[in-house]
Amino acid sequence: xxxxxxxxxxxxxxxxxxxxxxxxxxxxxxxxxxxxxxxxxxxxxxxxxxxxxxxxxxxxxxxxxxxxxxxxxxxxxxxxxxxxxxxxxxxxxxxxxxxxxxxxxxxxxxxxxxxxxxxxxxxxxxxxxxxxxxxxxxxxxxxxxxxxxxxxxxxxxxxxxxxxxxxxxxxxxxxxxxxxxxxxxxxxxxxxxxxxxxxxxxxxxxxxxxxxxxxxxxxxxxxxxxxxxxxxxxxxxxxxxxxxxxxxxxxxxxxxxxxxxxxxxxxxxxxxxxxxxxxxxxxxxxxxxxxxxxxxxxxxxxxxxx
Amino acid sequence: xxxxxxxxxxxxxxxxxxxxxxxxxxxxxxxxxxxxxxxxxxxxxxxxxxxxxxxxxxxxxxxxxxxxxxxxxxxxxxxxxxxxxxxxxxxxxxxxxxxxxxxxxxxxxxxxxxxxxxxxxxxxxxxxxxxxxxxxxxxxxxxxxxxxxxxxxxxxxxxxxxxxxxxxxxxxxxxxxxxxxxxxxxxxxxxxxxxxxxxxxxxxxxxxxxxxxxxxxxxxxxxxxxxxxxxxxxxxxxxxxxxxxxxxxxxxxxxxxxxxxxxxxxxxxxxxxxxxxxxxxxxxxxxxxxxxxxxxxxxxxxxxxxxxxxxxxxxxxxxxxxxxxxxxxxxxxxxxxxxxxxxxxxxxxxxxxxxxxxxxxxxxxxxxxxxxxxxxxxxxxxxxxxxxxxxxxxxxxxxxxxxxxxxxxxxxxxxxxxxxxxxxxxxxxxxxxxxxxxxxxxx
Numbered sequence: 207x208x209x210x211x212x213x214x215x216x217x218x219x220x221x222x223x224x225x226x227x228x229x230x231x232x233x234x235x236x237x238x239x240x241x242x243x244x245x246x247x248x249x250x251x252x253x254x255x256x257x258x259x260x261x262x263x264x265x266x267x268x269x270x271x272x273x274x275x276x277x278x279x280x281x282x283x284x285x286x287x288x289x290x291x292x293x294x295x296x297x298x299x300x301x302x303x304x305x306x307x308x309x310x311x312x313x314x315x316x317x318x319x320x321x322x323x324x325x326x327x328x329x330x331x332x333x334x335x336x337x338x339x340x341x342x343x344x345x346x347x348x349x350x351x352x353x354x355x356x357x358x359x360x361x362x363x364x365x366x367x368x369x370x371x372x373x374x375x376x377x378x379x380x381x382x383x384x385x386x387x388x389x390x391x392x393x394x395x396x397x398x399x400x401x402x403x404x405x406x407x408x409x410x411x412x413x414x415x416x417x418x419x420x421x422x423x424x425x426x427x428x429x430x431x432x433x434x435x436x437x438x439x440x441x442x443x444x445x446x447x448x449x450x451x452x453x454x455x456x457x458x459x460x461x462x463x464x465x466x467x468x469x470x471x472x473x474x475x476x477x478x479x480x481x482x483x484x485x486x487x488x489x490x491x492x493x494x495x496x497x498x499x500x501x502x503x504x505x506x507x508x509x510x511x512x
Numbered sequence: 513x514x515x516x517x518x519x520x521x522x523x524x525x526x527x528x529x530x531x532x533x534x535x536x537x538x539x540x541x542x543x544x545x546x547x548x549x550x551x552x553x554x555x556x557x558x559x560x561x562x563x564x565x566x567x568x569x570x571x572x573x574x575x576x577x578x579x580x581x582x583x584x585x586x587x588x589x590x591x592x593x594x595x596x597x598x599x600x601x602x603x604x605x606x607x608x609x610x611x612x613x614x615x616x617x618x619x620x621x622x623x624x625x626x627x628x629x630x631x632x633x634x635x636x637x638x639x640x641x642x643x644x645x646x647x648x649x650x651x652x653x654x655x656x657x658x659x660x661x662x663x664x665x666x667x668x669x670x671x672x673x674x675x676x677x678x679x680x681x682x683x684x685x686x687x688x689x690x691x692x693x694x695x696x697x698x699x700x701x702x703x704x705x706x707x708x709x710x711x712x713x714x715x716x717x718x719x720x721x722x723x724x725x726x727x728x729x730x731x732x733x734x735x736x737x738x739x740x741x742x743x744x745x746x747x748x749x750x751x752x753x754x755x756x757x758x759x760x761x762x763x764x765x766x767x768x769x770x771x772x773x774x775x776x777x778x779x780x781x782x783x784x785x786x787x788x789x790x791x792x793x794x795x796x797x798x799x800x801x802x803x804x805x806x807x808x809x810x811x812x813x814x815x816x817x818x819x820x821x822x823x824x825x826x827x828x829x830x831x832x833x834x835x836x837x838x839x840x841x842x843x844x845x846x847x848x849x850x851x852x853x854x855x856x857x858x859x860x861x862x863x864x865x866x867x868x869x870x871x872x873x874x875x876x877x878x879x880x881x882x883x884x885x886x887x888x889x890x891x892x893x894x895x896x897x898x899x900x901x902x903x904x905x906x907x908x909x910x911x912x913x914x915x916x917x918x919x920x921x922x923x924x925x926x927x928x929x930x931x932x933x934x935x936x937x938x939x940x941x942x943x944x945x946x947x948x949x950x951x952x953x954x955x
Contacts, residue, residue, distance in 0.1 A: 290533050481534070
């Protein structure tokens with residue numbers, strides 16, 4: 207059941223709007239005591255997030271993503287938004303030299319990152335790899351065509367895209383400062399009143415952009431002050447496999463079908479837009495051991511957990 | 513290098529891709545960890561050939577609080593030893609001078625520039641600065657300064673207000689500072705234009721703290737007559753106007769103007785001037801005399817340019833004052849990244865200054881100046897050159913360690929004074945060579 211809760215925060219001049227979407231708790235904070243504005247923002251933003259979730263979830267049978275996958279082998283008509291997301295995915299594929307590929311989701315059929323030691327066999331992986339490969343897919347402004355065994359999965363960009371869409375909507379509705387947080391991927395419309403930063407907590411990082419060679423032993427969560435822009439986290443410290451003493455991260459190399467070696471457990475990146483932050487964090491994870499150096503070289507602010 | 517370039521392009525390409533997807537332009541990002549202390553510790557060694565050496569320890573701590581307030585604390589301890597020119601000219605014979613304290617003498621060999629070798633001091637300096645946003649686009653800062661040496665105390669306060677506009681691409685700032693310094697030189701404040709007494713103070717040196725066995729030869733009384741008092745003060749008030757402009761993604765420029773009024777005791781109590789006859793032979797040495805006010809102004813321009821990976825930082829300063837000293841400073845640094853977070857940074861600085869109105873390397877005995885005179889080479893005509901190299905690297909635990917080595921040459925020049933007799937055969941404008949070494953550790 208879809209429900210939106212709006213509450214006045216203790217500081218008396220902010221409202222918090224909470225709802226669930228994309229399998230995560232979501233929160234919008236608007237720095238205004240105007241309850242009517244908070245209700246309106248909550249309604250518009252939650253509905254936008256649910257709209258994107260419905261449209262691009264692999265499981266929703268009325269969504270375009272499900273339709274594209276179900277139709278694989280034949281062309282499917284797409285709208286402008288889907289065309290733009292596919293174009294973006296293509297650019298990410300090219301920028302990552304093929305490491306990031308939204309057709310690699312089918313590998314989940316053999317990789318179950320449940321903390322167990324169950325590795326798939328090479329044969330199983332190789333069989334699925336026949337269904338992976340952005341270049342086997344074609345699309346234009348009006349339709350998309352996949353090979354019959356292929357699937358696309360917008361999971362790697364959907365949530366961050368939703369954050370950015372919500373920020374655009376929030377800006378069109380109000381000049382008051384707004385923060386949109388969808389399960390940890392977040393962005394703000396502006397600094398808080400009087401140019402004060404927003405404070406957001408992230409799970410304790412081991413390494414940051416100023417100190418890439420020295421994992422800290424600090425286990426506390428870190429408070430980050432954010433004046434502008436967005437934060438996104440890629441990776442999940444709880445998803446992995448252990449086999450013969452080796453830890454297999456859930457980050458899969460779309461070119462081989464096997465996990466990236468020595469990738470950080472997760473990386474949090476700061477960028478002007480959330481989708482940018484998310485992709486940078488994912489591209490960094492795909493660099494494995496060199497994840498932190500990759501971001502550092504580009505002068506991108508980040509925190510990583512190893 | 514090509515590798516790096518490709519990676520940079522990823523960021524730029526992604527910005528374009530995002531703009532196409534969301535149909536909007538990118539805004540700025542500003543985020544940082546709250547409540548983190550950052551520390552720097554540095555050891556600096558400065559050594560002039562045959563003259564002063566200084567060793568300095570700097571400890572710097574910076575903390576950023578949750579609301580973007582920044583506290584900076586800096587402690588500097590330096591020790592100075594060695595000899596400094598006392599202002600008198602070299603002579604073809606041995607010269608004897610009285611120490612500034614009045615206790616004892618020192619001698620300068622024939623042909624050498626007279627150096628007072630009694631410099632030995634430890635200075636402790638403490639600065640605290642608090643900076644915080646005070647309203648949208650306004651940042652305020654206040655600070656305090658304390659510095660203490662054996663014979664010198666300096667106290668200061670400062671404040672600064674910065675205003676950002678033009679989407680934070682431009683910043684205008686206005687600052688004030690005020691310092692009060694107190695000098696208490698050992699031996700007291702010398703009376704300008706009185707002669708440096710040279711007598712047999714050997715006994716009085718022994719007698720210094722013991723009046724009981726004092727065989728008074730009149731030295732202490734005579735010396736006291738050359739003194740004005742135990743201490744004196746000066747104040748310095750500065751106004752600073754600044755403007756910073758981001759030109760584009762690669763370039764930033766800064767312009768500063770400062771107006772500074774110094775008031776009070778501006779002499780150097782340790783400096784004297786030689787009075788020579790037509791043959792260039794010293795007849796007397798008198799204590800220097802400077803005006804008791806000085807108004808300094810300076811204009812400063814700096815530009816930083818960020819190339820693909822290197823950074824060029826060039827600045828120029830023009831300073832002028834009502835003593836008629838004008839100076840030009842050109843300073844440039846070029847940062848070149850090497851692998852794995854290390855870098856080298858060559859440094860070049862050129863300085864040129866004209867002499868103060870009342871500067872003269874010596875006085876002719878038939879041409880006594882009426883009011884002000886100083887032979888201090890530091891306010892004479894000179895050029896100075898610094899060349900150096902800094903190397904920084906990330907060490908095992910990710911903290912930065914850097915080394916700086918610089919060579920400094922100061923060349924006093926003749927501002928057109930005619931040198932009589934024996935002064936033609938001695939060095940009146942000796943050059944000073946110094947080596948500066950520094951090690952900095954940031955953690």
